[in-house]
Amino acid sequence: MSDSNEVVDFFEIESSANAARASLLPEKSKARYERTYTYFKEWCNSKNVKTINETVLLAYFNDRASNLTSPTSLWSEYSMLKLTLCANENLDISKFKQVISFLKRKNDGYIPKKANIFTKEEITRFLCDAPDHAFLLMKVAMVLGVAGACLAGPMNFII
Structure with a gap:
């Protein structure tokens, strides 16, 4: 193999390796x-x-x-x-x-912040007591979210 072919092969390999490196992220x-x-x-x-x-x-x-x-x-x-x-x-x-x-x-000593989670009673109270004219969209989203979560996996949460 001649030197020019070795140079071309090296650049092809280097180019291919750079493309592979870019796909790592x-x-x-x-x-x-x-x-x-x-x-x-x-x-x-x-x-x-x-x-x-x-x-x-x-x-x-x-x-x-x-x-x-x-x-x-x-x-x-x-x-x-x-x-x-x-x-x-x-x-x-x-x-x-x-x-x-x-x-x-x-x-050491770090305590991560935990997200607040609504209790079953809080969700039930919201669904029953909040006025529909102001919160209907939120109620629908909440019911769909709970139903979707129930379908996704086992839960001990039933309204």
């Missing part, structure tokens, strides 16, 4: 993943970081911990960086045990 949240990766790269540039390693990521997440409101946000950012760094830099950060330990320590 989930389509629905691709922009968010890329934004997180860009923010990380900008942070690296501002700190004159040339090589990404465990120490760099530990410092980055320590900085981010002061800006993000919950440990779940840190874990979310870690997850996005794990995939984008793997795709763009061929770096597997899941092996960085100190980073994972740091994120786990940030979870």
